[in-house]
Amino acid sequence: MTDTPRDLDGGAAEERTLRLAKLDELRAQGIDPYPVRFDRDSLARELHAQYDDTIEAGAETDAVVRVAGRLLLIRRQGKLTFGTLRDGSGTVQLFVSQGVVGEDAFERFNTLDLGDWVGVEGRVMKTRKGELSIKVEQFALLAKALRPLPDKWHGLSDVDTRYRQRYVDLIANDDARRVFEIRFATVRAVRAFLEARGYIEVETPVLHPIPGGAAARPFETHHLALDVDLYLRIAPELYLKRLIVAGFERVFEIARVFRNEGLSTRHNTEFTMLELYEAYADYHDMMALTEEMVADAARHAIGTTSVEWDGHHLELAPPWQRRTLLDLVKEHAGVDVHPSQPVEQLRKVCDDLGVPYEPTWGPGKLILEIYEKTTEANIVGPTFVCDYPREVSPLARPHRDDPTLTERFELIVGGREIANAFSELNDPVDQLRRFEAQARLKQLGDVEAHGVDDDYVRALEYGLPPTGGMGMGMDRLVMLLAGVTSIREVILFPHLRPEVT
């Protein structure tokens, strides 16, 4: 008797017991239900490409092929059984006739269960109805499935189970597979786009002694041997700019970053950020690069630059709107604000608009808050929102025409931030002052404020050339292209509370 594996959830106990018994039966017959290998020579998609248009309904070829995959459907019809086999490329029908395989093998085929992995060998044919099929001559069970698949028509829709057991979601739901194919194609396209422009892909540390490059709460950890506290990175920015100091002129990293914040449809604890830096570029160059890159990714991942998302029709083909933040606030909130205005005046604007604020906030932070509460969600875009206040942009260069602002943009699409970019601040003295201003905020209790990174300032003292940089939430880009509004739909294994057993 087979030892029963531990059953996590007690689901489908009866069926599981039956299938475990089949394992014993197979082994008793000298058949290994988990054989070491099967050599296949064809993929489902290749067979359709080669034969769909070249053979007629009812015809049979001499081509003997070997395919393998998961058995998704079985249609038993007396002495003839049809099966639907899916491999990594697509599906193909199996045609299993008792007259061809013999009584014993036919009986054995009929003990297979939905979900089993099987390998078959047979001739390519088409049924009378014109369905391309493999007329099976030999077959082997490659791996026994002990648990039943979800409903063959409705699939799996319970979101909790879909996220916790993503492997089942991906087996059962074509739409889930489609979303992740878009994700993989998007990442591939972005890499190819940047490499074609002379960017090199680099890897920088995940464990940071000083968390930096973004305003966020980090995860803390501890290095035992060195007895030092470390933080999981919240952004790769400061390391990537060190590489521009070092003389690499165009670098990018597709970086997993970690933020110790609440979970929502827009936030996952760990997510993927693209960051890129280019010497001799400014934020105008970054706008051009960003719009071209996103349009290119869209074409490669979904074949079009027109997307429907969260009730909006979005056109991603360049050029995109370029607007200043102050201008947009004037348009949406009806107020004329500027960081040169006294704090009291800006607080009054907040009061009038019903925007709450903290006493520690300066003019720049007040303006950013007004923008975020009244304007951002209403921008359909894609729009480059330009020229953020200096106070809230500690890593961006002062604006060439107005030193109270910075040369920074955020890309807003469908009311949500997708990317953030600057002409990078490369004046080490100014950078130190900005870090110190952040440190004061941290002392006042702002857990998201930037710390002082002395080594980064030292790197700037060696000279960072004029540089443009951009960071983009890859998960959010994929959401846009896939037409989904929850970040959990684009992350293979999203964070959930631990399963209770």
Place this chain on the structure above:
RNA sequence: GGGCCGCUAGCUCAACUGGCAGAGCAUCGGACUUUUAAUCCGCAGGUUCAGGGUUCGAGUCCCUGGCGGCCCA
């Protein structure tokens, strides 16, 4: 953190105002050599998320907790 909604068979879903917990698919048994969500006949399958309460009687009402979804902060 707050509000609203959900959790019923392996899966997808029903169950009126509190009154015998059901269907389809999957499974199991049977028929069937051109089906393709095959079809037809039959059987079986339940800690109604957990615990407590109200009631003659709770899937349903109340309380606490768990997990999830949506919205807000």
